[in-house]
Amino acid sequence: MKRFLSHVLPVYQKESMTSSRTTRLTVIVMVFNLILSLVGLLQLLLTVNGSGYYGDMSYGSLLQMYTLVAAFEAAFILFIVPALTAGSISGERERQTLDLLLCTRLRPVDIIVGKLLSCLSIVFVLMFSSLPVLALVYIYGGISVWDLAVLFGCLMVTTLYIGGVSILFSALVKKTTVATVLSYLAVIFAVAGTYLVLVFVFHIYSLLAADGAGIAENVMAPWNHLLLMNPAVTFYSLFSQQIGSSQTSSVLNWYNSYIFTDRMLEPSWIWLSCGVQLAFAILFVCLAAYAINPMHRKSQ
Amino acid sequence: MMLEMHNLRKSYGKTEALRDLNLHIADGELFGFVGPNGAGKTTTIRILAGLLRPDAGTVEIDGQPLRCGGSALKEKIGYVPDYFGVYDNVRVFEYLEFYASAYGITGLVARRRYMELLEMVGLGGREENYVDSLSRGMKQRLGVARALVHNPRLLILDEPAAGLDPRTRQDFIHMLKEINKCGKTILFSSHILSELSEMCTDIGIIENGAMVLRGSLVDILARVNTSNPLEMRIYKNLSAAVALLRSHPLVHNITIDGSRVVAGFSGGQMDEARLLSQLVTEAGALVGSFGRQQGGLESVFMEITGDKAERVVARG
DSSP, X not given: OHHHHHHHHHHXXXXXXXXXXXXXXXXXXXXXXXXXXXXXXXXXXXXXXXXXXXXXXXXHHHHXXXXXXXXXXXXXXXXXXXXXXXXXXHHHHHTTOHHHHHTSSOOHHHHHHHHHHHHHHHHHHHHHHTHHHHGGGGGTXXXXXXXHHHHHHHHHHHXXXXXXXXXXXXXXXXXXXXXXXXXXXXXXXXXXXXXXXXHHHHHHHHHHOTTXXXXXXXXXXXXXXXXXXXXXXXXXXXXXXXXXXXXXXXXXXXXXXXXXXXXXXXXXXXXXXXXXXXXXXXXXXXXXXXXXXXXXXXXO | OOEEEEEEEEEETTEEEEEEEEEEEOTTOEEEEEOOTTSSHHHHHHHHTTSSOOSEEEEEETTEEOOTTOHHHHTTEEEXXXXXXXXXXXXXXXXXXXXXXXXXXXXXXXXXXXXXXXXXXXXXXXXXXXXXXXXXXXXXXXXXXXXXXXXOXXXXXESTTTTOOXXXXXXXXXXXXXXXXXXXXXXXXXXXXXXXXXXXXXXXXEETTEEEEXXXXXXXXXXXXXXXXXXXXXXXXXXXXXXXHHHOTTEEEEEEETTEEEEEEOSOHHHHHHHHHHHHHTSOOEEEEEEEXXXXXXXXXXXXXXXXXXXXXXXX
């Protein structure tokens, strides 16, 4: 562990130091909390105003406030992580510092992990700074500290997953702009693409069903595991378990019921999807380390 | 031996960058690596720095075979590329501290080390400056300090003085000499041959990926000088002297410019003495000066890299 830290910390410390000196991090934290505060307060206002007409307050709508704020937080992290990580290796290449790093005692994997940890620490700052907004739900209760810890755990896994794929693109392409575009395409594929693939497969099976009786439920079951790669489904599943599926379905009802099965509402789905996404994150890190290793480069 | 390379080969597609390159550099040497553009200097240096894998051949540094990723070997090499490689928003001491920590040197040891190095490279008192605010020459000095931060035994510099003004270049060369005196072996590639002749103990000339000449600077200059043309000043009986030269079996390609006569001569030092004697006694010439044209490293380079034939034809 000590050896690992001594190899990873130099890059992590340098990244944290340089990023904290720019106004970028301040702006990100400010915009992030501004949006969350607006969303949270607006939902609270609507709930309280509604109680003025009917004389009672829906407990479910208070829980929806938590879902809404947490979903915005997850969406913002999905949006910001590629921007934070897609330039990490290509930026080093553009500054001509990557070779200098590779000449040191640091291994390629140390450089990649150091960069990823730096991104993780920024996301941690975002999550920590959002606690007051998330704490609004504690005015009336309904969400435990454990629930928040699980939410933060899932956000961390998503950061590693999306950060991992962004760093991989950063290692594979020379230009930061190209790496950023590819990273956002990967996010779009993970969130929407996996779902669309299932819709496509479902329609193919429907067309192939000769008697027009529809397809059996278990035919789609193996394909549904593709959604383990989808961080949005992970959060859907998480919110369903934390506040009840009837509440989430009203918020996220754009997921079609024939794709989105009860299997995804079981607790094991969250752990399984987090495990799959972590495994992908590790795979992406290893591939990125392989890509920047000078011994595997074919050209100068 | 600090560095030994045997039959190093490297190709980029169909282009052969290195063709059985052999090189030996002794401990404490200041070795100049010369070659025209595309000769394979940077490829060689990048292989040594562990940034490129050779297709074939072996490299040993301080008796250990070079394998990329071997941290023990990376500790022995300091690499200064032909670019600066600096970060924005980083101070000079933070830059060096970062690279020191990348070699596992931290805390007070790192601080003491980079303060010593900054003094050595002439950047003492600038540790609080931002790296991107330094001049080109200062950045290059900082690059050398960075490469020395882990106290390597071999310092490899790839055209480090390119783009520096003459004064900064002189200071830079002086600094490298001082570093060499501290016991570091230095491999220095450059296009500016005059700076190599000023500082290097040994040089190697690479052409089309192969080492075509290697040795001490004194030996190389002496060897090439014997193939330089004879230059003489003849003040009396010039026509008789020229007639004698034309009839001499070892003389060729005679050029006459007033009293100055330049002639190719394929003989040795004894033959030169006999020719001088013949000019004085047989042709009755009054010879003001007589000797081989002195070639600098530039002429050695031109000679080796195949430009001489064109020059002789143009004259003769």
